Amino acid sequence: MSMPQQVRLVEVGPRDGLQNEKQPISVADKVRLVDDLSAAGLGYIEVGSFVSPKWVPQMAGSAEVFAAIQQKPGVTYAALAPNLKGFEGALEAGVKEVAVFAAASEGFSQKNINCSIAESLQRFEPIMAAAREHGVRVRGYISCVLGCPIDGDVAPEQVAAIARELLDSGCYEVSLGDTIGVGTAGDTRRLIEVVGRDIDRSLLAGHFHDTYGQALANIHASLLEGVAVFDSSVAGLGGCPYAKGATGNVATEDVLYLLNGLGIETGVDMAALVQAGQHICNVLGKVNGSRVARALLAREQV
Template identity: 50%
Template sequence: MNFPPKVTVKEVGPRDGLQNESALVSLDAKVKWINMLSETGVSYIEVSSFVRPEWIPQLKDASEVAKSIKRHPGVTYAALVPNQRGLERALEVDINEVCVFISASETHNLKNVNKTIADTLPIMEKVAEEARKSNKRIRGYISTVFGCPYEGETSIDQVLFICDKLLEMGVEELSIGDTIGIADPLQVENVTKSLLSHFPSDRLAMHFHDTRGTALANVLTAMNLGIAKFDSAVGGLGGCPYAKGASGNLATEDLLYMLHRMGIHTGIDTEKVREAATYIAKHVPELSSHQMKLLNS
């Protein structure tokens, strides 16, 4: 095994973790939670999404959240941005990193943004261009890389095509998403090797959901191939509003437990992460009983 000595864990709970929960978490609770996360040693927090409120009502207070949190030096505060208007809102509150997003499958992209992939790419390009002018870093999410809830298997050629397009736009990092949590280690190995044959490892991060309980195994596979950046959400929160049955993200505290036991450095305080997870659990009834047992163990 050839694991990296250090891994960057990117906390996406405040955005990807809350966007699919039925409970509307209050502004005050979100701000306190993000402030707790900022104290854990994480270097990256995705705080919200600047989509239209009627699309994702759970994140309708994105501007207020970004203005209210206490920002720590060394922490990147990022947000999802779907279009030019979303970018304007993100820039108004000085988001550090702009995250654009697209699906690798046509049907999921239509469900997600009501546009074809061909129609989505020019919008992303314009957002990326304007973000660069404002000296913002740009991250690109690619959903349904390992499978689509509507179309089944996703073509690796389609994934590579989209990756190329995003990097041409100036996207600095690609988050490769297992949106519905169906990937297995062998598939992750095959997809990751294909990606690494075209792109350097430092431009790639993996975003695993844990629907079938394979997320940690998939992390191990990707790490062994040289990937050292992973998205996760405290408490295993999350899911996809447009992928029925998709459960939450890989839980940050589970990922940290494994990495730290293996002697891999993250710079993150596991106990503080557990405290943040326990806090938000009080505001999100859907947090699984399994994850609550782990938090309380």
């Protein structure tokens, strides 16, 4: 398997990152972040979620964010939709791409979306039908592919079966989420090998949280297995409300540094990306979670 020459980065900071922040974040600050990220050259930005505000209060203003961002041609601005109500909200806000999200473990499925895995897949069916009718593309997520904070170990065969169902139902791509960041490079290669038996690897994406500091190693392992799409979060924003101590996604700046070093094309400008991440960290009063950003800022190289 040869390494991909090009990688698509899916920026999830405004959604996966900010959804976990406790303090209120204004619509203006969210809009600034999204616009900074598109200006840095990211071609895919997950802007928000159309989920229950009781479950995830931070995403409540997603329609307002969509209305205010400057949509650049060629950039995909996506949102999460857990059910038909969420899809309709997204459609009303003019969203052209949504993501549905399932879990590989029953425990996480119940905690995150209050239903079993089978029920969640049924719940997505009307979304897929409505999406087809309205020309909206749908991406699929699977959480806990390398371990669950509630159920523990997860079998790769279980992940493969759910990925197959999501693709068969009409998702164009499935993002494999190591929600609690427990996976190692060895686990990651085994997972892709099993999922990839029946599914073309060009239909898979990697979504690695960095809780155990393994995310970059797991991305490298995925690249070696031919995966060419990775989700990441600027400044490493994020966490997981259902997993104590879980940190955010791997930082986009760190992934970009890895890919630049491998000579892999992304179209993203490092200096502009670092500035975008540092600005939102200043707004949140947080230490920047990207080691690359911290190093470059300390050396005044951006």
